[in-house]
Amino acid sequence: MMQKLIVTGGKRLEGELVLQGSKNSALPIMAAALLAEGECVLKNCPRLTDVYSASRILGCLGCKSSFSDNTVTVDSSAADCAVIPEELMREMRSSIMFMGAMLGRMKECTISVPGGCELGPRPIDMHLSAVRKMGVEVSETGGRIVCRIPSGRPKGAKITLPFPSVGATENVVLCAVLADGETVVNNAAREPEICDLCGFLRACGADITGDGESRIVIRGKEHLHGCEYTIMPDRIVGATYLSLIAAAGGEIILKNTCSAEMEPFISVLEQTGCSIYPAKDRIYMRSGARLRAVSSPIRTMPHPGFPTDAQAVLMAALSVADGTSVFEENIFDCRYRHTDALIKMGADIQVMGRIAVVKGVNRLHGADVRATDLRGGAALAVAAAAADGVTEISGISHIDRGYEKIEEAFRQLGGNMKRV
Structure with missing residues (x-):
């Protein structure tokens, strides 16, 4: 009932x-935890159905995650899967965030168009166009999106977004932190949650500057480590x-x-x-x-x-x-x-x-x-x-x-x- x-x-x-802690920060930060080698402890995480969905996606990808007293612990050391089932993708819009993180960590991913609130078309073309510039091959068949990187690592690139999309900015940042070379995002979204994601990634060892402004520069690293972080x-x-x-x-x-x-x-x-x-x-x-x-x-x-x-x-x-x-x-x-x-x-x-x-x-x-x-x-x-x-x-x-x-x-x- x-x-x-x-x-x-x-x-x-x-x-x-x-x-409570921010939903729109917690979800991309949970996706970002996939990029770290080791354990991430995320404090002030809200107890929400979308957060539980993100936790299920992490589990599907081979991560261990637990939730207690508004603290999420994610251990991604055993992550070994690059496919998110369609039913999990449909549970929330923010599931598309896992694309950038999987490309950074696994160098490939298979996803479908995400679900969530019906607020009219929120096309992911901007996301796909951006990662293509970073050396990602993208194919779409029957509602499934298959991405792979022939060169082994994403390549740094200059990307100008046609609109300061929060989701597209986050996906580019997630893909770029482990890329080979420097990525520049022009017309980037300036939302506080973007700064929170970048703050978390810096705590994991990423090299990011300019978040909160319209031009973000990410210098790719070979590895990121775990950390403890408090969500805004x-x-x-x-x-x-x-x-x-x-x-x-x-x-x-x-x-x-x-x-x-x-x-x-x-x-x-x-x-x-x-x-x-x-x-x-x-x-x-x-x-x-x-x-x-x-x-x-x-x-x-x-x-x-x-x-x-x-x-x-x-x-x-x-x-x-x-x-x-x-x-x-x-x-x-x-x-x-x-x-x-x-x-x-x-x-x-x-x-x-x-x-x-x-x-x-x-x-x-x-x-x-x-x-x-x-x-x-x-x-x-x-x-x-x-x-x-x-x-x-x-x-x-x-x-x-x-x-x-x-x-x-x-x-x-x-x-x-x-x-x-």
């Missing part, structure tokens, strides 16, 4: 939360809980945060009238009277722009703001799939292609709704907390991919959410 979340809303929330906090989960307090009203102290990395989101949320006081590793926020709409369009952009992953949760909060807010989604198609459920709860939202116009209403009301993707599901939880009555959210396997026991977080803030 599929689980559901039952939320009784309309209550002011307050309390403290410790922010999850800035999108942080944005979700700040949106929750903004929508329901109340105050929160968010601990173990990454305030600087969350600035693109915080600077927009401050325009709603919330009082936000970020420090180095914690954020205090208070939501007083009714939220104000955001006057200028909220445009999702690659970092350091407004993050696409925070669009849905902020929209849920602004659906009860005073005035009209406008969103422009520039990263993914099909990223407004949560709007139908918000409208069912009483929101006034009009979608026209990449534009969503949100006219704030006085109150939302509870309803039976279904999560269709990870961040859209989180948006429904935010809206449910602000709504009068009871909301029943199904499809919560999407939410569990990115949020560690979301019902416990609600309860810590005085909210009423239970899993049934």
Whole structure:
């Protein structure tokens, strides 16, 4: 039987939360552990279904991995397989990260098109084009992608990405750290999670400079060693809980945060009238009277722009703001799939292609709704907390991919959410 979340809303929330580790860092770093000779200990790793999927992939490749108290231990010394079964690839989008790591470690790989949230086409052509420049032969048959390196090691190359794709940047870095020669990535993604991956690889002995900027230089090494590393906090989960307090009203102290990395989101949320006081590793926020709409369009952009992953949760909060807010989604198609459920709860939202116009209403009301993707599901939880009555959210396997026991977080803030 599929689980559901039952939320009784309309209550002011307050309390403290410790922010979980970043999903979008943990997954590529787990893939990167395949490149190290020896044991890697990854601390602050979130307990998520996507993390368990990554662990199963590592096991399939011959690695030993264990998970205890938010610490993942990976020993890749016996890794001997370069094939990921299709059913494992389908479990999550980030499975494509293993391509670069397998090419670096095994010099070959067989994968299929990955699964995960249905957010419209996220083609992997950019990934394949990049690794081809590094001497990788790629063939595609029947949905399977077979990669091999005739020369034995990837070759350093100059690669200019047509778009600063996070996934393509990560795959090139993973392939390049054990390559022969220097690799330069131009128009690289600048997301904090890229810096976290590069930080982990440097701790393993990699030579990488420029991460966080649009030009990354990787000088290939022959070997990497194991290390102990702490994964950064999850800035999108942080944005979700700040949106929750903004929508329901109340105050929160968010601990173990990454305030600087969350600035693109915080600077927009401050325009709603919330009082936000970020420090180095914690954020205090208070939501007083009714939220104000955001006057200028909220445009999702690659970092350091407004993050696409925070669009849905902020929209849920602004659906009860005073005035009209406008969103422009520039990263993914099909990223407004949560709007139908918000409208069912009483929101006034009009979608026209990449534009969503949100006219704030006085109150939302509870309803039976279904999560269709990870961040859209989180948006429904935010809206449910602000709504009068009871909301029943199904499809919560999407939410569990990115949020560690979301019902416990609600309860810590005085909210009423239970899993049934």
